[in-house]
Amino acid sequence: MTEQLLEALVNLSEIRPRPPHPISSFGCYIGPxxxxxxxxxxxxxxCWQATGTIRERFQVIRRKISDHLQSxxxxxxxxxxxxxxxYMIGRTPQTAAxxxxxxxxxxxx
Numbered sequence: 001m002t003e004q005l006l007e008a009l010v011n012l013s014e015i016r017p018r019p020p021h022p023i024s025s026f027g028c029y030i031g032p033x034x035x036x037x038x039x040x041x042x043x044x045x046x047c048w049q050a051t052g053t054i055r056e057r058f059q060v061i062r063r064k065i066s067d068h069l070q071s072x073x074x075x076x077x078x079x080x081x082x083x084x085x086x087y088m089i090g091r092t093p094q095t096a097a098x099x100x101x102x103x104x105x106x107x108x109x
Contacts, residue, residue: 024053026088026093028048029047030048045090048096058100083102
């Protein structure tokens, strides 16, 4: 089952190349990640909503990840809520890449 998840994640390479118009992949700026020291603001990653064709391609990947999680023994997305989201993350929009985040309150999930 782990192989299936890895296969789904490997398909992320389909969305890794820069789109012809990168700005179309960026939605609202969400903010810096872990901005503990304002002096390091330029050295930390920043987060934007992912939009456009990258987001459309992600919907297919998201379904594969969700299906895989539901098929794992002892897990159910109904029992434990898992958020599967796509963001553009990087130091600048020019260096940001699509990044899938899986978020759950259940550490064992």
